[in-house]
Amino acid sequence: MDSKRYTIQDIAREAKVGVGTVSRVLNNDPNVKEATRLKVKQVIKRLGYQPSFTARSLRTQKSQTIGFIADNVATTPFAVNLIKGAQDAARRHGKLLLIVDAGNDPQLRERALKSMLEREVEGIVYAAMFHQEVVLSAEFRSVPTVLVDCYTRDKSHPSSVPDEVQGGKDATEELIKNKHKRIAIILNSELSSPHPAAKGRYQGYCEALEEANIELDPKLVRTGDGDSALSFKITLELMSLAKPPTAIFCCTDRMAMGTYDALKSLGLSIPQDVSIIGFDNQEVIAEQLHPPLSTMALPHEKMGRWSIDYLLDKSQTSTEQHVFPCPLIKRASIKDLGA
Amino acid sequence: MDSKRYTIQDIAREAKVGVGTVSRVLNNDPNVKEATRLKVKQVIKRLGYQPSFTARSLRTQKSQTIGFIADNVATTPFAVNLIKGAQDAARRHGKLLLIVDAGNDPQLRERALKSMLEREVEGIVYAAMFHQEVVLSAEFRSVPTVLVDCYTRDKSHPSSVPDEVQGGKDATEELIKNKHKRIAIILNSELSSPHPAAKGRYQGYCEALEEANIELDPKLVRTGDGDSALSFKITLELMSLAKPPTAIFCCTDRMAMGTYDALKSLGLSIPQDVSIIGFDNQEVIAEQLHPPLSTMALPHEKMGRWSIDYLLDKSQTSTEQHVFPCPLIKRASIKDLGA
């Protein structure tokens, strides 16, 4: 292994210059004669010298490192795009990410923060794996912190969240555009739950219906739990209505799986008999379903990217609450009734 | 924000002791009088002093940090358990993970390694997101490196990979145990491809058949591409055989989705008419499928955990190539023909 690390002194001695000059070469200081620069660079290359980030950090008080605390990556794998976005942005800025998954455990979260603070991170991004309100300890005030897919009640930290209302509205409008009038919605949780997703998506659904002058039929709004099994059952019930829906808005791609199954078990085909739109764009489902599922994408990658950019650029000066639109991903689960 | 960070000097002055003593208290050195220790601890607490990791690292040449380079987390979300396992192990050892997703780009990979080396990481774990051979630059020899879900041809780095053969064998045996004799297999890639998964799982399938004295029927072995669409088509063909299979081993849960669909479109039910076993235990599929899919789990979390433990404990002394078994996850897609 690494027999011996060279230091800036070794380079200086070998190149017969002062350490200051070596440092200047390292940092691309223009005040170095071209000849000297070349000479130094050569020695650096020959010895395979690697500057010590630690020493540099100590001196400059900049770690070039950002802490990323996630609340539960493992259980919500499709949210990894959040990390991908954050990481891409970090790389552009020349930073590295110290990532820890605190698994929704407040104690782990504090310990992670502490470890990161010790390492003098330049900031923290705290990411929830689904849209929710969070409460952060006061410690988070000691370092610039930006929130992703979550927010604090007092909006004291900058945050970025998906636009659930617009998503719900656009999904419904897509169905309306295709001349559907009897549009069922299967919510992903109780409207009374604290999670903004169900509430927002439902509100968007209502708004779209209203603007299109379609009367909301309470029989067509049902409450699921986000999983396929219950959605299967609900779909069966929906289709046994006197006037069954021609389209179903599943507030979760996972629920769409159950709905697909139920419809097929009834001998109905998608989208000929019933059109479906999902939400989340959980690729492994939406792309593998038969036919591929049209759905609203969560802007995970964009939110991740934004969080780093904002942290580095403006988190000192404001606490913007940024809302990202959820784009429609068209696939093949919607039929145009007007055609 | 952070008005002013205190240093060890501040604490020493305030507690009227030398910095050495403060340092000793910080590091739980037994050679400190209890009274002094208490006094110092009090000042530390009162001032909210946080030791600087950077300074400590510089002095001790230990960063307490490990680099984790992944080749493509984003496209293979179910492999995040790998990160989870690594991170849990790291926490137990009091280390933090510097994670970068190099997205299968060798150049990014080198840059990531360089950044990590600068930060004086104590080691690197390089993780592929599916089982494969990798070629690593010589740079990786300058720091302890352990491989996960991949290996180098010359086995010069310790590595951990899933036991594809055992997985394929156990999957097939589970079917045989349930009295199936006509067992089809849908491979996830060409046998000639460089990926060990298809080859290993197929080998396990052959071994299980042979040990049970079941003759292998070439008509029952088909080559898919890992996705549901092709698997759908293959399943249709399989079922139109003169003697169709009573069970299908899908080498990928995603392919099982297509198989489910095809079977249902034929009016066949699972597992009454045909039994299915998958591979990967991609939870969002296996759990949401109807009925839930029995499948072989990839030992991602265990491999991740092992990689850190091994790195910290023994990577200096050997280059073990560790093979982890793939456990069977029983759900409801297999019928016992003997019952």
Add this chain to the structure above:
DNA sequence: TTGAAAGCGCTACCAT
């Protein structure tokens, strides 16, 4: 048991 002092490898300032 404790304090003082010497660095860890680097940057930045002050001379020259």
Add this chain to the structure above:
DNA sequence: ATGGTAGCGCTTTCAA
């Protein structure tokens, strides 16, 4: 344009 030097905040001798 360059060299010398003083720290950054800590740990670890060495003396006392």
